[in-house]
Amino acid sequence: MDWLLKATTPAEKILVMFVAILLFAGVMAFILYVSEKLPRWIPAVGFLLPAVIMLAFGLLWPGLRTIFDSFRDAAGRKSVGVDNYVTVLTNPDFQIILLNTLAWVVAVPLLSTVFGLLYAVLVDRTRFEKLAKTLIFLPMAISMVGASIIWKFVYQYKPATANQTGFANQILVWLGLPPQQFLLNPPWNTGFLIVIMIWIQTGFAMTILSASIKAIPDEITEAAQIDGAGSLSTFFNITVPSIRPALIVVITTIAMATLKIFDIVRTATGGQFQTSVIANEFYSQKFSQGNNGIAATLAVILFVLVIPIVIYNVRQMRISEGER
Amino acid sequence: MFRKKNRFAVASLGVASLVALAACSNGGATPGEPTAGGTDSASSADCAAYESYGDLSGKTVTVYASIVSPEDQPQIDSYKPFEKCTGATIAYEGSREFEAQLPVKIEAGSPPDIAYIPQPGLLKTLVDRFPDAVKPVAAAADANVDKYYNEAWKGYGTVDGKYYAVPVGANAKSFVWYSPSLMSDGGYEIPTTLDELMALTEKIATEHPDAKPWCAGIESGAATGWPATDWLEDMMLRTVTPEEYDKWVNHEMPFNDPKVVEALDMAGAILKNDKYVNGGYGNVKTIATTAFGDAGLPILDGQCYMHRQASFYQANWPEGTKIAEDGDVFAFYLPGKDADVKPLLGGGEFATAFADRPEVQAFQAYLTSPEWSNEKAKASPAGWLSANKELDPANLKSPIDQLAFKLLSDEKTVFRFDGSDLMPGAVGSGSFWKGMTDWIALDKSSKDVLDTIEASWPKS
Numbered sequence: 001m002d003w004l005l006k007a008t009t010p011a012e013k014i015l016v017m018f019v020a021i022l023l024f025a026g027v028m029a030f031i032l033y034v035s036e037k038l039p040r041w042i043p044a045v046g047f048l049l050p051a052v053i054m055l056a057f058g059l060l061w062p063g064l065r066t067i068f069d070s071f072r073d074a075a076g077r078k079s080v081g082v083d084n085y086v087t088v089l090t091n092p093d094f095q096i097i098l099l100n101t102l103a104w105v106v107a108v109p110l111l112s113t114v115f116g117l118l119y120a121v122l123v124d125r126t127r128f129e130k131l132a133k134t135l136i137f138l139p140m141a142i143s144m145v146g147a148s149i150i151w152k153f154v155y156q157y158k159p160a161t162a163n164q165t166g167f168a169n170q171i172l173v174w175l176g177l178p179p180q181q182f183l184l185n186p187p188w189n190t191g192f193l194i195v196i197m198i199w200i201q202t203g204f205a206m207t208i209l210s211a212s213i214k215a216i217p218d219e220i221t222e223a224a225q226i227d228g229a230g231s232l233s234t235f236f237n238i239t240v241p242s243i244r245p246a247l248i249v250v251i252t253t254i255a256m257a258t259l260k261i262f263d264i265v266r267t268a269t270g271g272q273f274q275t276s277v278i279a280n281e282f283y284s285q286k287f288s289q290g291n292n293g294i295a296a297t298l299a300v301i302l303f304v305l306v307i308p309i310v311i312y313n314v315r316q317m318r319i320s321e322g323e324r
Numbered sequence: 325m326f327r328k329k330n331r332f333a334v335a336s337l338g339v340a341s342l343v344a345l346a347a348c349s350n351g352g353a354t355p356g357e358p359t360a361g362g363t364d365s366a367s368s369a370d371c372a373a374y375e376s377y378g379d380l381s382g383k384t385v386t387v388y389a390s391i392v393s394p395e396d397q398p399q400i401d402s403y404k405p406f407e408k409c410t411g412a413t414i415a416y417e418g419s420r421e422f423e424a425q426l427p428v429k430i431e432a433g434s435p436p437d438i439a440y441i442p443q444p445g446l447l448k449t450l451v452d453r454f455p456d457a458v459k460p461v462a463a464a465a466d467a468n469v470d471k472y473y474n475e476a477w478k479g480y481g482t483v484d485g486k487y488y489a490v491p492v493g494a495n496a497k498s499f500v501w502y503s504p505s506l507m508s509d510g511g512y513e514i515p516t517t518l519d520e521l522m523a524l525t526e527k528i529a530t531e532h533p534d535a536k537p538w539c540a541g542i543e544s545g546a547a548t549g550w551p552a553t554d555w556l557e558d559m560m561l562r563t564v565t566p567e568e569y570d571k572w573v574n575h576e577m578p579f580n581d582p583k584v585v586e587a588l589d590m591a592g593a594i595l596k597n598d599k600y601v602n603g604g605y606g607n608v609k610t611i612a613t614t615a616f617g618d619a620g621l622p623i624l625d626g627q628c629y630m631h632r633q634a635s636f637y638q639a640n641w642p643e644g645t646k647i648a649e650d651g652d653v654f655a656f657y658l659p660g661k662d663a664d665v666k667p668l669l670g671g672g673e674f675a676t677a678f679a680d681r682p683e684v685q686a687f688q689a690y691l692t693s694p695e696w697s698n699e700k701a702k703a704s705p706a707g708w709l710s711a712n713k714e715l716d717p718a719n720l721k722s723p724i725d726q727l728a729f730k731l732l733s734d735e736k737t738v739f740r741f742d743g744s745d746l747m748p749g750a751v752g753s754g755s756f757w758k759g760m761t762d763w764i765a766l767d768k769s770s771k772d773v774l775d776t777i778e779a780s781w782p783k784s
């Protein structure tokens with residue numbers, strides 16, 4: 001087949017041209033004359049098959065292979081039983097990673113949703129609504145790596161005697177406080193990384209929640225006001241229950257994105273100073289330390305952690321669809 | 325009618341993909357244009373040294389390494405005489421994710437013909453994981469290495485008695501950068517023993533409270549911590565015998581042996597003393613967040629007096645900085661315990677073949693030849709050298725490179741390869757880096773850090 005792919009002489013090139021013309025004629029003939037006479041299930045299979053094949057080879061097979069690898073040694077040669085899982089769950093270094101991931105998954109969805117909801121309610125039907133929403137939404141448009149670099153500059157440390165280049169430390173200096181190394185001291189450094197993710201995700205939460213607040217019928221809110229409900233009472237008894245499906249979708253979507261967080265940690269600290277999370281540790285175990293067993297174990301743990309959220313999300317979607 | 329229109333749309337899509345197919349097959353046909361070599365007498369004379377490689381017209385050798393544009397240009401230029409004289413094409417590809425991508429490429433069955441491996445430890449892993457993919461060095465290159473290199477360099481490319489990788493670049497790490505004018509203003513002498521170095525450190529610290537004697541930085545993205553591993557290795561070479569160092573690297577001596585604790589404490593006497601570091605950046609902990617490339621720069625502002633870093637650090641000085649004994653910055657050899665013993669820590673890259681086609685073997689042999697080392701030295705800016713004995717020091721661009729080459733080829737020098745590069749990946753590019761980072765950033769004790777690294781050493 002060499003002549004077909006790497007044609008060099010003129011004769012070969014002309015041959016390739018004829019093959020191309022034949023192929024073209026064949027495809028055209030098939031589409032224009034044959035395709036109409038085929039039974040209906042053939043096109044259906046034709047459309048479904050690529051998706052099924054891609055899912056099988058791109059998702060199912062690697063998934064099974066990863067689970068298999070997680071029970072084998074670093075080189076994937078011999079079985080080590082559950083040793084990898086024991087290591088990951090008992091080694092203090094890995095425990096820190098699991099705790100960090102937990103902190104991320106709890107803090108980011110909750111705080112982004114709370115901030116997004118508050119913001120959506122506060123700017124709703126005000127004069128500056130569009131501008132205010134745009135400002136909050138903008139971080140969504142920045143890539144995670146870009147956002148991390150921006151915040152790395154914000155957190156940058158210079159000794160008290162030098163001019164500060166980091167915005168956060170400049171504020172501290174203005175307030176008469178000593179500058180801090182935000183990304184260096186655990187456990188607070190993980191918190192400062194989480195701030196980056198919240199900054200990005202609040203815009204997403206705000207957009208979805210704002211749209212569903214606007215979908216609450218005016219009659220309900222008016223009826224509540226006539227019944228004497230104050231704004232706090234309206235918020236907790238009318239707004240929140242009305243947008244419950246949207247709230248759940250937002251929280252679970254952000255939770256899933258947070259579980260897989262990798263870019264921010266890798267860009268801002270490289271997982272150093274006890275800030276590593278599962279996805280980052282997976283990458284460094286697999287690609288810089290060549291430990292396939294531990295890497296696969298971390299991937300499986302990540303997968304297991306995502307499953308309940310996905311199931312909950314799907315069930316909630318079914319319920320809310322059933323309501324309509 | 326609508327259906328017919330739809331089908332025409334699908335048909336035109338088919339045409340488009342055919343065009344794409346044709347474009348692809350056309351693209352494959354272009355390489356291998358025979359290069360007309362040796363048209364005039366002068367260039368054919370130049371090609372005399374290349375005759376043994378034979379005529380390789382139309383053949384392509386792919387090279388994969390971690391050096392990316394624009395630093396890769398000297399690499400590409402250094403292949404040109406080979407391409408011109410043999411007619412072969414060298415396709416160079418650089419990637420910042422080289423270490424991660426190379427195993428992926430091998431696993432996928434499409435390895436490069438030649439890869440530049442910066443760590444013998446990685447070579448060991450590759451040979452262990454993919455015994456069929458890594459090809460032993462062929463006779464011509466093997467003979468060249470025997471002839472032109474110190475035998476230790478052959479050892480780094482050997483795994484289980486089989487020879488796999490030829491040395492290409494080299495560097496010397498036992499250097500301390502300083503500002504000649506700053507030193508002479510203070511009336512300080514270049515130390516010739518470790519004790520003198522410590523005395524000088526203390527003297528600078530007391531006489532110049534506004535500056536610090538040392539500056540350091542170990543931040544290097546995912547590889548954060550490696551400059552600190554070099555500190556420990558340099559101190560090891562100055563406190564234990566070279567044989568003990570080898571035992572430590574090969575894990576015949578535990579990683580947390582009391583002798584290692586002692587060496588790490590010696591490094592800590594400088595690196596973990598707020599009085600001595602971190603000139604221009606702040607306290608000890610700033611070492612962890614200072615990029616290794618920026619770490620020595622406060623020397624230029626007089627905020628820091630000394631910076632221990634390899635010969636390749638000269639590429640990090642800003643443009644226009646004069647690197648010379650009477651210039652803006654220069655480096656002295658990190659002294660040993662006494663002035664006669666000269667242990668030298670160094671590193672290097674190795675070229676491994678993943679194919680045994682004749683053109684690949686010829687190219688690998690070319691990389692071991694004096695011709696290539698000299699071509700590469702001519703094409704490279706300051707900061708590159710090789711350990712090839714036939715390398716002409718006059719081709720090296722800076723006095724530091726010449727000094728490093730002199731130390732490397734000096735019979736009295738006790739050369740030892742960077743230990744973290746020789747250790748298994750789980751330690752050498754994992755727990756060792758992380759441990760040293762924690763040693764500084766989290767102020768863990770030397771013993772704790774070494775215990776953690778010892779526990780992470782792969783079993784079996």
